[in-house]
Amino acid sequence: MSDTAQRLLRLLSLLQTPRDWSGPELAERLGVTARTVRNDVDRLRGLGYPVEGIRGVTGGYRLGAGAELPPLLLDDDEAVAVAVGLRVGATQGAVTGIEEAALRALTKLEQMLPSRLRRRVSGLHTYLVPLPHVGPRADADTLTAIAAASRDHERLRFDYAGHDGSTGRREVEPHRLAHSRGRWYLVGWDVARSDWRTFRVDRLRLLTPNGPRFTPREHPGGDLAGHVATGLATATWQCRARVTVRAPAEHVRDRLPSGVRVEPLGDDACVAEVGSDTPQMLACYLGMLGADFEVTGPPELVAEIRALAGRYRRAVPEGAP
Template identity: 60%
Template sequence: MLETSARLLRLLSLLQLPRDWTGPALAERLEVSTRTVRTDIERLRTLGYPVHATPGVAGGYRLGAGSALPPLLLDDDEAVAVAVGLATAANGAVTGIEETSMRALVKLQQVLPARLRHRVEALTSATMHLPGIGRPTVDASTLTTIAGAIRVSERLRFDYETHSGTASRRDVEPHRLVHWRGHWYLVAWDPARDDWRTFRVDRITPKTPNGPRFTQRVVPEADIAERVQGGVGSATWRYRAQVRMAAPASEIRAKMPAAVTVEPDGPEHCVVQVGSDSPQLLTLYLGLADVDFEVIDNPELADELLATAERFRRAAGRE
């Protein structure tokens, strides 16, 4: 039989699982009587853990949220994950929490067992964090405001500045925060446009109070990822073109990012809507597809293709 302190830790570990535990089930797992389980539950409550009890046949014990933060019980992998996450946050990915992340990390490292401390130190010492040159950071209060509106399903009002610098006022139904390629994005339903929209969080200035409650729409995770990747990519294009490629649409889709639109044009061809920052970059990008293609609607791109072909011909000594 476990000693009292070890038994309390084991009981707390069981209660952290997302399920209800009956008294007899806990007694069986801990190899004690149901009376001892009730006594241990009261000990946990005294320590600050909010253990809720539901009477009845279908009832049981469950660990809930309380008004104060009690001591946390983490297994080895959880403790390492938290420490690495705090070390990453301390490097400034989100503004306003660097110092608090470092303080929390120091406290955690002081109580980590030697075997875990060595794992964390090995990982952090072998990892380099490069500051994103010109990459904007996100204010922690903005993230928490958006996350709070998502959690309680309240409409979010904010000022927004687009990629081109245009300012606007938005009133949307926030759905999900997405972190991708060093930026935070908000995926939301925009009632004014009757469509989904993706917003860069560092360009959002929330307005309070939030709007009225709404019913969340069901959107698969894969659709959210595709929407962010596609919308973000095409929104930053400065140069666009339409190209007919000599390959089936399925083959070209596998080679192109989500932002590129690929439409079948018969069994062996497809029409592609592509974009980039310049004709030069788009020329190189299309060449990487390694299939024949023709430009449909952009003479500037056609001229750049000819210039690049001549340059490569000279480089190969075939003049």
């Protein structure tokens, strides 16, 4: 390969990073003059690469988006990451309709990998046991439509089936898509309820056309991940309680699902807002906190804890070591 060709590949690799490069920066990286950089940029443009030039003190070069962008250059770690991601998408992803496309792309990529990388990827595939995805999957077209409406600030209208089996029509200002525990969620502003809501994508059926455009809202607190985690941890609870635990907050947080609210009460106590499907399950979970706790309600939880305490006392005969 000629020096010019090698330099062009190196220049293209630099331009694919998400930043602007000044002419002097590129010249220093490539060990050439600024004039050579300008000539090389013109060569890349002639080959079909949309290299944008921005004038001014803060200007520079960047690789723009194009309808027919030639193949990307990937370094070793990027190539392995893409190969692994495609394998997961082809065998155990949570999105329907992409398995065949992911497998085709993986085949093409592996054919172009140098032998040293092909061995790394082959080793991962050989010794990874792909467990099939369990549970509902989201449709790729639905995810794409939601993402497009979020980008274009258009309301979504859809029929939605709740976890309790009820169905209803919703109109939502879409904010973000989130993925957790193998499921996809839409986070948005529910117009009728005037509040933020989280919806499982596999439970909604989009209606067309979309609703009117809207002005995007700022999510309260800015912690979208925390909002989704809290919603997922608490959405289906049928029994809820506010419990005082005689242990540091960090001790309790480590033993509860992420998203459960725990408020410190000094160094050696805290209050946890906990819940579960039934009072029986919640009573057992509280016993696994590894600390003393106080419960004042609801009455069915108090009754269950008393019954469980008596059962444990009777389980150990008097005089047992």
